[in-house]
Amino acid sequence: MDEKTTNGLVIHGDRCLGCGLCIPVCPFGALEMVDGVVRVEETVCTLCGACVEHCPVEALELIRHTRKVADAAAWSGVWVFAETQGESFHSVVYELLGVGKGLARARNAILTAVVVGDRDESSMAPLFIQGAERVILAAHSDLAAYNDEPFARILERLVREYRPEIVLAGATAIGRALIPRAATLLGTGLTADCTGLEIDPESGNLLQTRPAFGGNIMARIVCASHRPQMATVRPRVMKALVADPLRRSGQIIHYTPSSDDLVCRTRVESIISDATGDPDLTSSEIIVAGGRGVGGAESFRLLKELAEVLGGTVAASRAAVDAGWIAADRQVGQTGKTVAPKLYVAVGISGAVQHVVGMSSAETIIAIDKNPSAPIFEMADVGLVGNLFEILPPLIRRFRELKSTGHTGSAKEIFGEKSMDFQKN
Ligand SMILES: Cc1cc2nc3c(=O)[nH]c(=O)nc-3n(C[C@H](O)[C@H](O)[C@H](O)COP(=O)(O)OP(=O)(O)OC[C@H]3O[C@@H](n4cnc5c(N)ncnc54)[C@H](O)[C@@H]3O)c2cc1C
Numbered sequence: 153m154d155e156k157t158t159n160g161l162v163i164h165g166d167r168c169l170g171c172g173l174c175i176p177v178c179p180f181g182a183l184e185m186v187d188g189v190v191r192v193e194e195t196v197c198t199l200c201g202a203c204v205e206h207c208p209v210e211a212l213e214l215i216r217h218t219r220k221v222a223d224a225a226a227w228s229g230v231w232v233f234a235e236t237q238g239e240s241f242h243s244v245v246y247e248l249l250g251v252g253k254g255l256a257r258a259r260n261a262i263l264t265a266v267v268v269g270d271r272d273e274s275s276m277a278p279l280f281i282q283g284a285e286r287v288i289l290a291a292h293s294d295l296a297a298y299n300d301e302p303f304a305r306i307l308e309r310l311v312r313e314y315r316p317e318i319v320l321a322g323a324t325a326i327g328r329a330l331i332p333r334a335a336t337l338l339g340t341g342l343t344a345d346c347t348g349l350e351i352d353p354e355s356g357n358l359l360q361t362r363p364a365f366g367g368n369i370m371a372r373i374v375c376a377s378h379r380p381q382m383a384t385v386r387p388r389v390m391k392a393l394v395a396d397p398l399r400r401s402g403q404i405i406h407y408t409p410s411s412d413d414l415v416c417r418t419r420v421e422s423i424i425s426d427a428t429g430d431p432d433l434t435s436s437e438i439i440v441a442g443g444r445g446v447g448g449a450e451s452f453r454l455l456k457e458l459a460e461v462l463g464g465t466v467a468a469s470r471a472a473v474d475a476g477w478i479a480a481d482r483q484v485g486q487t488g489k490t491v492a493p494k495l496y497v498a499v500g501i502s503g504a505v506q507h508v509v510g511m512s513s514a515e516t517i518i519a520i521d522k523n524p525s526a527p528i529f530e531m532a533d534v535g536l537v538g539n540l541f542e543i544l545p546p547l548i549r550r551f552r553e554l555k556s557t558g559h560t561g562s563a564k565e566i567f568g569e570k571s572m573d574f575q576k577n
Pocket of ligand 1: 505521
């Protein structure tokens with residue numbers, strides 16, 4: 153193993169002019185001037201390196217040493233944690249197999265789906281159809297319902313035995329509970345909510361991209377010193393492969409959980425599937441979302457009517473959720489859900505980056521806003537500029553008419569000549 157060297161910001165006092173140019177540049181206030189020489193508060197410095205390039209005399213130096221994995225060659229393969237949903241698998245599993253296939257190809261490795269639950273071999277076909285080359289199945293009747301302790305322990309045991317290089321899971325409620333536990337047990341790193349995953353052709357490391365600093369930058373994170381490299385990805389961010397119905401089977405490795413594996417201090421009494429009873433946003437094909445412009449809970453009725461006539465479901469920006477107009481599980485965006493519907497109607501939503509990051513994969517975006525300069529129009533396919541309370545009622549009526557005659561009109565026909573048509577970049 154390479155020598156372990158401490159990362160850090162080194163200040164070459166002999167070169168520092170005491171000009172102070174670096175101090176306001178630090179976003180964390182970690183630098184101060186002491187006796188004419190800059191000093192760093194190490195507990196505050198995040199090693200972002202912003203100060204380094206601003207020093208005119210190269211008095212600041214960022215030391216980043218990566219400790220190589222001792223037995224890197226012993227770790228091989230890409231794993232996808234196959235979260236079950238009743239008798240089937242969560243849709244994110246197929247999306248992870250889609251991205252996992254490319255990663256496995258780049259590493260010349262095998263793509264494996266790992267199933268923990270009360271399942272049998274016969275229900276593994278969807279995993280093979282969607283790209284898995286191998287399945288590891290840890291089946292037991294005690295594992296019928298998800299529970300942190302036994303699931304994390306079993307995943308840890310499997311990782312220690314088979315040594316995959318990469319482990320992916322959905323950033324679902326279960327994935328977010330399980331993967332940090334497993335990563336801690338394994339003493340490795342985890343990058344949550346990745347929006348991009350690729351292999352660095354030089355080092356072979358997994359490059360994990362995710363929004364950081366409130367969505368203002370995209371950070372690229374590398375787990376260079378530990379294995380496996382673990383990441384979660386939100387549903388609807390990656391694309392599933394085209395299903396291959398001829399590939400219904402493949403190698404299945406059975407793991408029999410021991411009584412130690414199954415030890416658990418908590419018990420699942422019952423599962424309440426959905427607090428609101430509304431359809432799941434992440435799998436909705438048509439979404440009508442409202443923002444602060446909607447003005448109140450009562451006005452969301454109009455959006456519900458539009459969603460109903462379109463056969464869709466209602467969502468919201470964080471501003472609307474924070475105002476208490478709609479339930480938190482309806483929020484789209486960085487701290488809400490990521491959606492990729494066929495149609496997204498944004499009503500009274502300005503298009504802040506933290507919102508857009510959750511819906512930019514929608515196939516068609518219609519924006520309704522009274523401000524023609526609202527950023528949402530930059531990404532909309534169709535823009536309607538005006539007061540939503542004047543636009544929505546006739547729009548709902550028009551869709552009802554079209555629906556009753558079984559007609560589907562063009563955007564111009566439905567919205568009229570006043571609509572702004574935008575070409576997506
Ligand atoms: C760390 C962090 C995470 C965040 N996560 C999220 C997230 O997950 N999701 C999210 O949405 N936001 C998130 N935000 C908040 C985000 O930055 C914005 O504040 C929020 O998206 C704004 O919501 P909005 O577009 O509804 O409101 P506004 O930005 O206030 O926009 C309201 C729009 O309504 C229009 N309007 C007003 N009245 C009418 C009318 N009568 N008819 C037509 N149009 C009208 C206005 O012109 C305006 O464009 C996050 C912020 C931070 C810092």
